[in-house]
Amino acid sequence: MTSLAPPVSIYAPGRTAVEKEIDLTQGLRDGIHIMKLIFENRLNEALTLSKEQYVLTELIEITPQEDMEATIQSLRQTIQLAKKSETYRSWISLTLIGTKQTMGEYELHAKLVYAEALLLRALLMFIQDQGLLSFISGALKIKECHDLFVKLAKYNDPTTFSTQSLHEHFDSGVRMGNGAFNLMIASLPQRITKYLEFAGFSGDKEFGLQELEKSSKSNGIRAPLSALFLLGYHTFAGQILGNGEGDLDKAEQLTKSYLKIYPNVSC
Template sequence: MSFINNWRRSSKKNVSKKDAMQAQDIPDGPDSPSRLSVINSPELDPIITDFRLELPGNNDGLETTNPSNGCSRSDLSLALEDCMTALDLFLRNHFEEAQAQLRCRTKESMYHALTYATILEMQAMMTFDPQHILAAGNTMKEAQAICQRQRKKSSFSKGFTEEELHAEVCYAECLLQRAALTFLQDENMISFIKGGIKVRNSYQTYKELHTVLQSSGYTHGDNHGHFEGGVKLGVGAFNLMISMLPTRTLKLLEFVGFSGNKEFGLQQLLEGSVESTFRSFLCNMLLLCYHTFMSFILGTGEGDVEDAEKLLQPYLKKYPKGSIFLFFAGRIEEIKGNWML
């Protein structure tokens, strides 16, 4: 059962104790439920607006540590800081050092596990080596299991802790990245179906988290920026990608619950890229891919080279020898026809 339904059920004051049921995790299958229809809909469910994030700063006498996963606010903040340091090493081409810094905590920290798997996935996508793709897929699956253990498991408590919300967005990100690897790994119908199931579950979770952010009852935690950036990454990516599909395919996807708005997707990714958060780099990379590759491959002709240059310049200034950014710089010059540089 979707975690948003647990939230709705727990908010009803007249529910009896004997009718409270144990919440089930979002399954890695085709039947992950969601009652939200449009990802960027301004209308909010009146029950959802009663949501209250359980943070130590609230006046309900809540403990700093979440007993379900033993993670406190300071633990989450330190984990994010450590992962951003490792990501900085990776962008400076210190690949082994970045992985070594993350590897020691991949079995206990959802952000260490996710960052480590993301680095391996970027390596796999750059090399297209079957062994790299397989290793990245297995590592991402392990990261998803770490996130699963830290997600909300009980419907008896009211609301979600900050760590549980971060676990949800990390879980959705793992599903999305695993889907991408599934499509890369084997181009057959079974892989397509498996990848589609992961995409659908990830999409549903991002929709629900976006509604949480829009809720008047949502309280900003210490790491709100990182959580919001994660939601913007997922919501922006789905809106952009779905909107670029052929009309027939888009109508079919809308029939089964998907929807996409290109302008809204670009806006979400741009907002996520300008903030100094854990996922700002990924938002930036998606925008660069759109402007320099996807718009040309799909023949939409809507890529903006000037926007791509503006997005790339701050990173080239900070990482002048970063291989990823030099690659995009070369691609921009190729588009402009500067072959002799």
């Protein structure tokens, strides 16, 4: 079954918006291929392919100083595209008793991409500007991401998707998002988590590890990213945060498993 999303406008600097139908299944396949190129350190090929397929801009060289702003701009465009790929529905209307509406696979994938892009943008804001206003703005965006991932988990229903593969890709992303949030929040010093809990955040370390592990063992597009997150936690994050020793055996198992998938990966 071939699924085509409604036409969406893809914008690029200096170009006119073009209406383009996006095949969700093919897009995910391309994403997996591009990710493989990245893991094999074939970055120029990955960049060229992604721009040829999905971006209407010319390839340009940027200096290291421009990397951060270029990344933030790309995330802004991703957020705009994700919004255009869905029919806007207030989360309030989606959760009120008796008024729950059904979202299709495109809307669900769009909201997942939106949540991920918003999270990355918030984290980059912290890195780029560590002032108070940036911290508050970033924290609000992270709170929105956290709420989105929690709500997306409630819509993680295989019957919503036209194929098992589309559900697996969505499932891996939802588990990665919720797992990463829970693990990160639970790993912070207690004096910080008290403030976060007051603001509505809460973290369950074991739940976070379980979700990331399920995602890493899936066939979803975000499985390798979940594996990388787990490897980072088990090998050095625990020691840096001073709240655990990690699990080197699980880290070794993950490494061996993914070396079979990406035998030419560059370290």
